[in-house]
Every structure is written in structure tokens, then in C-alpha cells.
Amino acid sequence: MITADRFESLELRNVGRSFGGQDALSGLDLTVRAGEFIALLGPSGCGKSTALNCLAGLLPLTHGEILMDGRRVDTLPSEKRGFGMVFQSYALFPHLTVERNVAFGLQMRRLPRAEVAQRVREAIALVKLEEHAKKLPGQLSGGQQQRVAIARAVVLRPSLVLMDEPLSNLDAKLRLDMRTEIRRLHQSLGLTTVYVTHDQEEALSLADRLVVLRDGRVQQVGTPDALYEAPASWYVADFMGYRNILPAEVVSVTAGEATVAVGGVRLTGRVVGTVAAGDRARVAVRPDDLSVVEAGDVVDGNSLTGTVSVVEYHGRELAVSVQAPDGTLLHLRAPKAPAVGATVTLTARAQRVLVFPESPEPALATTGAGTGASEQAVAI
Amino acid sequence: MTAVGSRSTASLRHRLAERGVDVSLLFLLPALLLIVGLFVYPFSYGIGLTFQPSALVQERWGGGVLANYVAFFSDPFVFDSVGITMRLALPAALFNVLASVPVALVLRRKFRGKRLVTSILVLPITLGTVLTAQGLLIFAGRQGWLNRFLLEAGIVDEPLRLVNNYTGVMFSLIITGFPFAFLLISSYLSGIDPSLDAAARTLGAGWWQRFRRVTLPLLAPGLATTFILTFVLAFSVFPSARLVGDAMGETRVMSLMAFRAFGEQNDYQMASTIALMMGVIELGVVALVLLWRSLLYKGSTGGKG
Structure with missing residues (x-):
């Protein structure tokens, strides 16, 4: 049976990588516990693949260190680390059959022939590719190739499996199937996994913990529900399904709630972080939390008006886009279709409206970037 | 597609076009005329x-219309060529291919001055054979810079014989031939997805195993093709065999023999026979290499298999 080589913890300390003076990744601190599924989430260029390649040993670090149970591993060459890696392009050896692709790593370890055959058979059975064992990768579909890549990585019983956007080359339906498959493999084998993706849904559904990256820096680390319910910045909120993120100016702040001006209207919402009256801020609302109401039924005084511009059928619900008078598009979900062109009133509960400071990290905020009024800041 | 029996309603022109027959085929005409x-x-x-041997050849070697071929195989002076x-072309082609592989592998990486190194390696391709021969005579001849330096430095007692012979x-x-082989192999190498090498590394393969088990098998068909092309180039060597070789001795290559028959003996028929045999031998070697190549994996070398 395939089981993972055990370790207690993998620690990344202040890991950084720069390319010709440009920081692709900096100050990554993360402790991965055995058996955990970690997702690195962010848009392209955020440093998530760099982090993975640093872990794999395919890129040398320029800062920091990686420790496994206290032993440094970042100084080991890739081939000595014993981590399994699944590549976005699958990177299967095109001239070797499925079987021999899976056997490759075992043969490199000079294991006895019988053991290699046995473990290859198990791994191929695990990804349900028995009848394709003798085929070349070119004769398989994308999903099958991806399963071979996974089998090839897990057959080594690696202490850590690294996955670099493994599903991004698959079509939507297959992606869902493979997602479940990866989750199943992780649960049954207990493999510690670091998974890179730009797809929040993938990250939320697979990972035990998420690391959101932006411009090479960590924005937030936490469990899926922690990030989903309490994003630390508007940037993370953007990734967690807050499709409506509007620039705003803080009017007043009282006990955890702030009233802000957004394109001529006032909204009240829950403050995340530190804002003060006069600050520039961003307001984030999920499409699910915005609803179309009669003008009299507005809750918490939050009232937005606009013209319905697009209605998309999404099965049980409809996705509606409403254009506010200042041109901003608001996205919401509605159980029944408003007429396109109609003027509607939208509302959202103050608890479901998040107010973030414009600049999430005080350290990164450039002085005087339009926040002149914040000199007389009223901290909350 | 039209089912058999049912009549297509498409016009004849459309049906021909579907089979690739249309006016654009006329673009082939100039090339065809030239080839013919x-x-x-x-x-x-x-x-x-070749089947009209001169009276002289017929008289000397016999064999009727095949006298030229009899002469080719029986005259040691001709046949030894x-x-x-072969002794020149095979090692030269082999060396050019084998020496190109490590160079191309190193130059695949990124480093400062890579462009300069590549340019220097490829530059000789722009020199004609005659210019190269001239340079060799000046540099490596008995009175050349190299020998003068070696003599004066006391490294050798008498000049090395580096030209006007096999060397x-x-x-x-x-x-x-090397720049040619190097360029070809570089382009074959760049067709191999670099993530395959990364994958092999994460699977625990050291550099030799990665080369032996991944790069080499994927590169082999390219090596075969490059070998064929450099071999054919080297096999038809003529100017250098004459200019920096020993035209009537060690480097009495087939093209020189054909030229001798044509230019000195005015025997077009024999010259044609030698030229034809050159072609036959080259084809034989090419066929052998292609046969070996057909046993190799020749599919895609990209990441998605």
C-alpha cells in the first residue's frame, strides 16, 4: 500500500526568491504539518509557482531557509529531496509507456524489480488506469495524462507532494472530477500536499489551509472558512467571491461599523482592519448578499439604485448586473429575473458589507497617497 | 463526404478542391520544370x-555494356577510393554529431556571453570550403604560424604534418561540418520540453540519468537526421580533398576520381559511373541510419505527450 514517508513539520522561514533584483517572492513564513493540504492561491505572477519551485528545489532560494523537522532541505538538490511533483503541463516522458513513466522514480532509486512492478501496479490501480498501462502518454486524454502524472508522483511515497496548477489544462467538467479525485487520494493516502492554483473554488474545496499571495507577499493564511468568512483585506476578499469591490471614502466610524460614501450613496458596513473618517477605503459585497427590494424594504439604511443591464440564467438562480448611476457595475444573484432596463433598488445587511482600508499593509502604504485627511485619524 | 451511390450536389470544382486539386497547384509548376x-x-x-562504356574501357575490363561497372569494382585505383x-566521411560526421551534443546542451542554459559563443561556433558556416582550406594552409602548413610557434617554443623538432594529408x-x-551539426542539434534540443528534465529531477534522476533516460532517447531521431546530413556533406568532399589533402594518395576520394575520369581522361561514361556509385553508397548509409531511426520513439517531445 502506498503510504507517505512521515515527517512532523516542514518549515519555511522567510523564504524569498528574486530574479535580477526583482522580488518574485519575499518573506514567506509557513509551517506545514504532516498530512496537511495547503493551497497557494493568487493570480499569475503572484509568486505562487516560484514558491513551489523553491520547495521542489528547481529554483535556488535567494533568502531564507526550508527546514524539515529541523533539518535544512533547501541546500539539497532537487533529486535528493524526495518530493513528488505534478506539473501543469504534466511533463510525462513522451517516449515511455504509462507503466514506465510511473516506474521511472522507483528505478532511479534502484529498487528490486519485483517491488517496482508491484508498486507501479498499485499506483496505476489507484488512479484507475489499468487498461492504459501499456500506452504512450500521447495516446491518452488530458485527464488520463494528469492521472498518470499524479500516479508517478505518489508512487514514490513522497514526504511531500507539490502540485503546480494541475487542473488548469483540463475542461470544466473534467476539472471537477479530478478535483474530487485529488481530494480522495489525499484523504486515503494522507500525503502532505502543497497545491498551487489561481482558482479560489479549487483552493477552497481542496485545502485544509490557504495561503493567499500577491506580488510575492503573503496576504493571509488560514482555513477555507476563515478566509471565506473573514478576509483580511479587500484583495483577499476579491479572491473569496466578493465580486463587488467598490472604491469608497470613509464618512464616519463607530464601534466596528463604518459609513462610507460610494458614488453618491452612503453604505454602512463592518470594518476590517483600521480605517478612519476621511480615509479612502474599499467596500466589498458578495453577489449573494445583494438583493433587489422595494424602495421601502431597505435594511440597515443601505440603499443602492441602478439600471438592470445584464441578466444571465444560472439554473436555480439568475446572475444580474446592475449599472449604478456613476457607471459602476454591481453583481448580484436573484431568484427571479428583473426586466433589463428597469430601475431597481438594491440592499445588503451591514454585517455582510465589508469595509477595508485601501492599502492592506501599513508598511506598504506610500505616504500621502491621497490620504491627507488621515493625519487626524480616529483609530478604532 | 458523399455516401457511395448518392450523387453529390457539389460542383466538380468543389469536389476536386476537397481532394486538394485546385488552381493553386499551378504554383508547383516552376519548381517542377526546374527539377525535370x-x-x-x-x-x-x-x-x-554509364551503360555506354568507351572502347578503351570495354577492351581493358570486358563486360560489354556493364564494362564501366566492372572497371569500377575491378580497378583498385578507383575502387579503393x-x-x-568512407574513412573520411564516417568519422567526420560522427565527430560533428557527437561533439555538438554536449555543446548544444551547455548552450541551452542561460548565461552571459552565450550569444557570442554561439556566433563564434556558427561563424565557420559562412566561410567557403576554399577559404577554410586557404586558412588551414596558412595556419597549419609546414611554414604556418602553428608550426613556427611550436618549433620556436621547442615543443617539436620538426614541423608537424597537418595539411596535405588525411588530417x-x-x-x-x-x-x-560542425556548425551545421551544432545548429541542427540545438534546434532539436530546443524542441524538448524543459519541464521533462525538471520532472526527472524531482523523481530523483541525476544529470547522467536524465541525459541517458530522457534527453538522449528524445534527441536520438534528431541525431540520426543530423548524422545523415553531415555524412552526405562530408562524403561528397571535393575542394578540401584537393586543396588541403593528398589528392592522389591518402585523400583520393570518390569525387576526385570522378573528376579525374571526366577532366583528365575525357571519359564521361566512367565519370558518370563513379558519380552514380557515390550516390548508391550514400543512399546505402542513409538507408541504414533511417532503419535504425525507425526503431526509435519519434513522437512529440512536448510536455503534453
Whole structure:
């Protein structure tokens, strides 16, 4: 049976990588516990693949260190680390059959022939590719190739499996199937996994913990529900399904709630972080939390008006886009279709409206970037 | 597609176009005319000539219409040139291909000055054979810079014989053939997805295993093709065999023999026979290499298999 080589913890300390003076990744601190599924989430260029390649040993670090149970591993060459890696392009050896692709790593370890055959058979059975064992990768579909890549990585019983956007080359339906498959493999084998993706849904559904990256820096680390319910910045909120993120100016702040001006209207919402009256801020609302109401039924005084511009059928619900008078598009979900062109009133509960400071990290905020009024800041 | 029996309603023009027959085929015409006029006709004429041996050859070697071929195989002076040519072309082609592989592998990486190194390696391709021969004579001849330096430095007692012999021609074949092989192999190598190498690394393969088990098998068909092309180039060596070689001795290659028959003996028929045999031998080697190549994996070398 395939089981993972055990370790207690993998620690990344202040890991950084720069390319010709440009920081692709900096100050990554993360402790991965055995058996955990970690997702690195962010848009392209955020440093998530760099982090993975640093872990794999395919890129040398320029800062920091990686420790496994206290032993440094970042100084080991890739081939000595014993981590399994699944590549976005699958990177299967095109001239070797499925079987021999899976056997490759075992043969490199000079294991006895019988053991290699046995473990290859198990791994191929695990990804349900028995009848394709003798085929070349070119004769398989994308999903099958991806399963071979996974089998090839897990057959080594690696202490850590690294996955670099493994599903991004698959079509939507297959992606869902493979997602479940990866989750199943992780649960049954207990493999510690670091998974890179730009797809929040993938990250939320697979990972035990998420690391959101932006411009090479960590924005937030936490469990899926922690990030989903309490994003630390508007940037993370953007990734967690807050499709409506509007620039705003803080009017007043009282006990955890702030009233802000957004394109001529006032909204009240829950403050995340530190804002003060006069600050520039961003307001984030999920499409699910915005609803179309009669003008009299507005809750918490939050009232937005606009013209319905697009209605998309999404099965049980409809996705509606409403254009506010200042041109901003608001996205919401509605159980029944408003007429396109109609003027509607939208509302959202103050608890479901998040107010973030414009600049999430005080350290990164450039002085005087339009926040002149914040000199007389009223901290909350 | 039309089912058999049911009549297509498409016009004849459309149906022909579907099979690739349309006006654009006329673009092939100039090339076809050139090929027929400049290759097919003279080539057939040449083959015809080989079966019309001169009276002299017929009298000396017998064999009727096949006298030229009898002469080719029986006259040691002519037949030995096959071995002489092989002894030059095979090692030269092999060296050019094998030496290109490590160089191309190193130059695949990114480093400062890579462009300069590549340019220097490829530069000789722009020199003609005659220029190369001239350079070799000046540099490596008895009175050349190299020998003068070696003599004055006291490293050798008498000048090394580096030109006007086998070594000279070999140098010339490598100087002109290597850039060619290097360029071809570089392009074959760049067709191999670099993530395969990364994958092999994460699977625990050291550099030799990665080369042996991944790069080499994927590169082998390219090596075969490159070998064929450099071999054919080297096999038809003529100017350097004459200029930096020993034209009537060590480097009496087939093309020189053909030239001798044509230029000195005015025997077009024999010259054609030798030229034809050159072609036959080259084809034989090419066929052998292609046969070996057909046993190799030749599919895609990209990441998605």
C-alpha cells in the first residue's frame, strides 16, 4: 500500500526568491504539518509557482531557509529531496509507456524489480488506469495524462507532494472530477500536499489551509472558512467571491461599523482592519448578499439604485448586473429575473458589507497617497 | 463526404478542391520544370551514359555494356577510393554529431556571453570550403604560424604534418561540418520540453540519468537526421580533398576520381559511373541510419505527450 514517508513539520522561514533584483517572492513564513493540504492561491505572477519551485528545489532560494523537522532541505538538490511533483503541463516522458513513466522514480532509486512492478501496479490501480498501462502518454486524454502524472508522483511515497496548477489544462467538467479525485487520494493516502492554483473554488474545496499571495507577499493564511468568512483585506476578499469591490471614502466610524460614501450613496458596513473618517477605503459585497427590494424594504439604511443591464440564467438562480448611476457595475444573484432596463433598488445587511482600508499593509502604504485627511485619524 | 451511390450536389470544382486539386497547384509548376530540366533529365542521361562504356574501357575490363561497372569494382585505383572516402566521411560526421551534443546542451542554459559563443561556433558556416582550406594552409602548413610557434617554443623538432594529408581534410570537414551539426542539434534540443528534465529531477534522476533516460532517447531521431546530413556533406568532399589533402594518395576520394575520369581522361561514361556509385553508397548509409531511426520513439517531445 502506498503510504507517505512521515515527517512532523516542514518549515519555511522567510523564504524569498528574486530574479535580477526583482522580488518574485519575499518573506514567506509557513509551517506545514504532516498530512496537511495547503493551497497557494493568487493570480499569475503572484509568486505562487516560484514558491513551489523553491520547495521542489528547481529554483535556488535567494533568502531564507526550508527546514524539515529541523533539518535544512533547501541546500539539497532537487533529486535528493524526495518530493513528488505534478506539473501543469504534466511533463510525462513522451517516449515511455504509462507503466514506465510511473516506474521511472522507483528505478532511479534502484529498487528490486519485483517491488517496482508491484508498486507501479498499485499506483496505476489507484488512479484507475489499468487498461492504459501499456500506452504512450500521447495516446491518452488530458485527464488520463494528469492521472498518470499524479500516479508517478505518489508512487514514490513522497514526504511531500507539490502540485503546480494541475487542473488548469483540463475542461470544466473534467476539472471537477479530478478535483474530487485529488481530494480522495489525499484523504486515503494522507500525503502532505502543497497545491498551487489561481482558482479560489479549487483552493477552497481542496485545502485544509490557504495561503493567499500577491506580488510575492503573503496576504493571509488560514482555513477555507476563515478566509471565506473573514478576509483580511479587500484583495483577499476579491479572491473569496466578493465580486463587488467598490472604491469608497470613509464618512464616519463607530464601534466596528463604518459609513462610507460610494458614488453618491452612503453604505454602512463592518470594518476590517483600521480605517478612519476621511480615509479612502474599499467596500466589498458578495453577489449573494445583494438583493433587489422595494424602495421601502431597505435594511440597515443601505440603499443602492441602478439600471438592470445584464441578466444571465444560472439554473436555480439568475446572475444580474446592475449599472449604478456613476457607471459602476454591481453583481448580484436573484431568484427571479428583473426586466433589463428597469430601475431597481438594491440592499445588503451591514454585517455582510465589508469595509477595508485601501492599502492592506501599513508598511506598504506610500505616504500621502491621497490620504491627507488621515493625519487626524480616529483609530478604532 | 458523399455516401457511395448518392450523387453529390457539389460542383466538380468543389469536389476536386476537397481532394486538394485546385488552381493553386499551378504554383508547383516552376519548381517542377526546374527539377525535370536540371535534375531528372541530366540524371537519367547520366545513368544512360554509364551503360555506354568507351572502347578503351570495354577492351581493358570486358563486360560489354556493364564494362564501366566492372572497371569500377575491378580497378583498385578507383575502387579503393570508396574506402578512402568512407574513412573520411564516417568519422567526420560522427565527430560533428557527437561533439555538438554536449555543446548544444551547455548552450541551452542561460548565461552571459552565450550569444557570442554561439556566433563564434556558427561563424565557420559562412566561410567557403576554399577559404577554410586557404586558412588551414596558412595556419597549419609546414611554414604556418602553428608550426613556427611550436618549433620556436621547442615543443617539436620538426614541423608537424597537418595539411596535405588525411588530417588536413579531416580538419576542414570538421570546421565546415560542425556548425551545421551544432545548429541542427540545438534546434532539436530546443524542441524538448524543459519541464521533462525538471520532472526527472524531482523523481530523483541525476544529470547522467536524465541525459541517458530522457534527453538522449528524445534527441536520438534528431541525431540520426543530423548524422545523415553531415555524412552526405562530408562524403561528397571535393575542394578540401584537393586543396588541403593528398589528392592522389591518402585523400583520393570518390569525387576526385570522378573528376579525374571526366577532366583528365575525357571519359564521361566512367565519370558518370563513379558519380552514380557515390550516390548508391550514400543512399546505402542513409538507408541504414533511417532503419535504425525507425526503431526509435519519434513522437512529440512536448510536455503534453
